[in-house]
Amino acid sequence: MQLVRSPAFAGLMPETECVETGDGERKYTSKVFPYRDPETLDTVEIGEGIITVGEREQIICTLKSRTFMHAGKRRPKPEGTALLTGLVFCAVPGCGRRMHRVGGSYQCMARRAGNQCIGASALAEAVDQYVSEQFLTKLPALEPGDPLLIAMADRWARRADPQTLVRRDVLTAEIQDEEARLADLEEARYVRGEFSGAAAVERYNRLSERLRGRIEGLRADLNRVPMPSADLTPMLDGLSLREAWADATNEDRRGRLSLALDRVEVSKGVRGQRLIPEQRVRIHWAAPV
Template sequence: MSRRQPAKRVLRAVLYLRISDLTDTSTSIPRQEKAGCRKAEDVDAKVVEVYKDEDKSGYHEYVKRPGFDAALDALRDGRADVLIVFKVDRATRQGIPQAAEIIRIVYMTGCRFISIMDGIDSANEGWELQLTIAAHQAHKESKNTADRVGDLRRNERDAGRWMGHRPYGFRVTPERKLELHPEEAETIRVIAARVLDGETLRSVARWLNLQGYDSPRWASRKERIKQLESKGEPLKVQKLREKPMKSPNSWSWPVIRRLLTSPTMAGYLPHKGEIYRHAETGEMVRVGPEILSFADYSQLRAMFGHPVPVHWTRAAIPGGRSKDTKRPIRGLLADFLYCGECGSRMEYDTTFSRNGSPVPRYRCKRRSMGGRCPGVLMYAHNAEDLVAAAVLSRIGALEPDDPSLLAIAQRWADQAEPDAAARRAELEGLIQEEERFLERLEDEKLNGLFKGQRGEARFRRRYQASNDRLEQYEKELAGLPSQQSVNIGFIDEIESLAKSVSHLVDR
């Protein structure tokens, strides 16, 4: 009798496929899948699942890749014996840390990892080193690309060219400039007029929804679909139609606030929420025509906690705390100076003394902590005197309607009327707190914490009471002296201003 041969175990393989930018003419995904199936046959494995991530970056950590996570879970749960990728850079471009996770899973489960184009197979000796080197190289390639793109974007910003998605109220020309979208621009003007007349953002949002205006996100999607249809790209049209909206087609008060405070409303190029200034000249860069006058735009910014456009302020008097870092301010230039060698913050140091008296200095914080930096060091009085002289010279050359001059005037007025300034800051904080509370209430209601008639009644009472307080705060804030009507007559008192600045420096 012949002995029965034991059945040969069939390996279960999963394929992982990824492409960063899927287009109608792209063949990358089919080619990756074909090569993966062929490799599975070579190692006597059966493909049981194919995981894909389309239009997903493998470099940025904030990008979620459900296909890659599912492929790794299949290995962890024992539902697969082999993971096959076309190339390591398809699996990851995040460098050695993510490669180490793949190695850990292979060690823990005994599964097999194969990268076709790199010739990596965990069944071979030294595959860990091969994977680590390939992952590092993939990360470096992406980083170099990101650096080149960053440099390109800086040049494009200096030239005043638009690089993002179409902003509401505008169309993007082939030269990457902005031109007005007549209907949407008129909608923005109506919104601004109602807000400047004293209506709350919430009431304006309700009115827009009742009138049936498309929200900015929805309007941009409709415009994009029209463009893709005219270009004959049905795959992208289908993907865009199927992509879920993060929020419904409705206006909300945060949308209106972001819209009205965007520099594009005044025709300027935005960057990190402010008007972009040319890297060499420091001039504000225009990107298209204005929808709102600069005066209206400035007033709107002031209403929402920005005293003057493109002007960053903080509690600069030593003895207070920075509004941004919350650290105590001991020197006038704290939070503003950075090391010219390594880019670290310059700290205010009073430990050095000469003839028994302390000599304040600004020094590189990395250097002081033992970091690898030759360090930058300067005496505090020299740096502060230089900045004070430059500020006074600049003030004397400003036009009466210059935004910087208006900001200085506001600070001057706040010193003259500290009670009004303190109340304004207090009201702005109360308004922000009430808005956060209303957002929490809305989230809790969506999560089902207010159930039944009693829960609904309790939600309404709390929501209405908070909304009443919010409107009361906004009304009182609107009744305070307008920040844009401050007196700039101090420009004729430069000597007094110089003494004031000198007093701060001496402190």
């Protein structure tokens, strides 16, 4: 990866966010801000910088996507070929663990591991057919502006162009930080009365003007970063959707399902009774963030 010098945030002295843990200690997060002079709110520069704060976030995001997160641990098994692998969960109260296909059934892994769960189990083919039909029926019936469509478009965009979404997220976070600074400054003057006298009011005006200018500039930067577009039209046409579904692999189908739903929960049944999906299977559809 090549790092390019950028005039923005050049040489900024970093300030790392920290949070308090339950035992009273401080723990540093991975979020880093440029350090600002408490009097002028100007960024403090030391030497010559190499990358911007936004570029740093993009690099971290890229590295995370390439890093094996299970180093030193038992390597996880590859995802199964079952349709709902990673999406189906046990609905027994107090459990909520993943279910995996074992033979012809989805079974609660907590139960199989000997944990304290009575263990939900359901015929995989019946659950797959029910969830598939609900998906294939629900999408073509959605109206423009439906919350599910908004959530699906956002997930699609994040998959198609993650770097652009990272840039937008970084700018949005910076805007929120600056707005919080401005709100605190206004509270200091109008609520806590910390700015009294002509000199103090002049200082308040100077600081608030800089913050408002900073917020305006960040919003302009955000507007210049286009929101990735997602064409969901093929998924909203009933005939096209069913044709694509019939030709797709379970991996492809699972990818489409994960755009539209968060999880599928299966409750405990009664031994010997036929599975009635409407009674035991609950689909949690995606919602806008």
